[in-house]
Amino acid sequence: MTDALNPALLPEGFYDVLPPDAAQEAAVIERMMAVLGGHGFDRVKPPLVEFEDTLLSGVGASMARHTFRLMDPMGSRMLGLRADMTVQVARIARSRLAGAPRPLRLAYAGQVLQVRGTQLRPERQFAQVGAELIGGAQPAADAEAALLAVEALQAVGVDRLALDLTEPxxxxxxxxxxxxxxxxxxxxxxxxxxxxxxxxxxxxxxxxxxxxxxxxxxxxxxxxxxxxxxxxxxxxxxxxxxxxxxxxxxxxxxxxxxxxxxxxxxxxxxxxxxEHRGFEYHTGVAFTLFARGARGEVGRGGRYRANGAEGEEATGFTLFMDTVLRAAPPPQPPRRVFLPRGTAPGEGAALRAEGHVTIAGLEPGADPLVEARRLGCGWVLRDGRLDEV
Incomplete structure (x- = not known):
């Protein structure tokens, strides 16, 4: 083949996230994380890549067939790109935070990468939001995890939820x-x-x-x-x-x-x-969350042992942002205001403080109305007032 590869062509299961979807995903994730933080779940940020033998130990063994592997050119050791963040949080709990008081409440958000997609989820890279309650063996901990997942989803407008419980x-x-x-x-x-x-x-x-x-x-x-x-x-x-x-x-x-x-x-x-599919490492009450009108599950979670068969009791959940975004209502676009070249900085700052999006003009002699329409602005600032385009 001699033709140049189309620069928009990506491997199967990978996608560019464009405006306004990228901004919506970021906003939804932060609203969810605020809910988790409000319940005392402290945020952690594990790395995208870990040593293969660490990443796939304990509960991570169930993710082996989903995990991309590569050789570290610096250390000649095999690395794994995370296919799920739960296993990383479990590692952090048993190592870096081994001395922290229990129950330990941790939250996370980040991208994961999987070897192949499924019929319901063809994406091979997607964002996860989740929480882990480590060291709590009581039924109240199981209920807390399920209810917290529901609350996080409802906070971003995903309602009409169904919680399906199982015991693997x-x-x-x-x-x-x-x-x-x-x-x-x-x-x-x-x-x-x-x-x-x-x-x-x-x-x-x-x-x-x-x-x-x-x-x-x-x-x-x-x-x-x-x-x-x-x-x-x-x-x-x-x-x-x-x-x-x-x-x-x-x-x-x-x-x-x-x-x-x-x-x-x-x-x-x-x-x-x-039911047991998808709950291979769970050791107690587990659950799946569905939203009416959304294809596939929006989240799942349940009880497990944080570092393998002899590890401490834990429960938690993961929310799948690709499905969550399909279930969430579309965002209300902010008012976009065109600022002609020469507009005082304070005027733009005041509009942004009120929640407007401002688009600064770069050409001093350009017609403000023409530029506003060209750049997708519904309003233009002229003589200190907002005029609809």
């Missing part, structure tokens, strides 16, 4: 209990049958669950059928024969629902007892 440890505990009782492996259903069962649960395919569920088929089918609006879902558990090991898991889930109901009685809350 429930199905493994159920299968493990029944499997041990029947003398099979700890997964309850192993090998190809286990894979087929997991796919059936992901697809919410009741017939396939009955086919592949073995001794757990009836209980899993009951959980699948019970999933839905939170109050009805929890009430339906009384009719399902579940092993005792699942009771503490479900009791905690019910308590989190109760706490959320107290603070946000109008919020739509649903429960999916069998």
């Amino acid at each position: 440890t429930l199905v493994p505990a159920l299968l493990g209990a029944l499997g041990v009782a029947r003398g099979v492996d700890a997964s309850g259903v192993g090998g190809e049958a286990g894979t087929a069962l997991r796919h059936a649960l992901d697809r919410k395919d009741a017939a396939a669950v009955a086919q592949h569920g073995g001794a757990a088929a009836a209980a899993l089918g009951g959980l699948l059928a019970a999933s839905g609006p939170a109050d009805a879902a929890l009430a339906a558990l009384a009719g399902i024969d579940l092993p005792a090991v699942t009771r503490p898991i479900l009791d905690r889930l019910a308590e989190v629902v109760r706490l959320i109901r107290v603070s946000a009685p109008e919020l739509m809350v649903t429960v999916d007892f069998v």
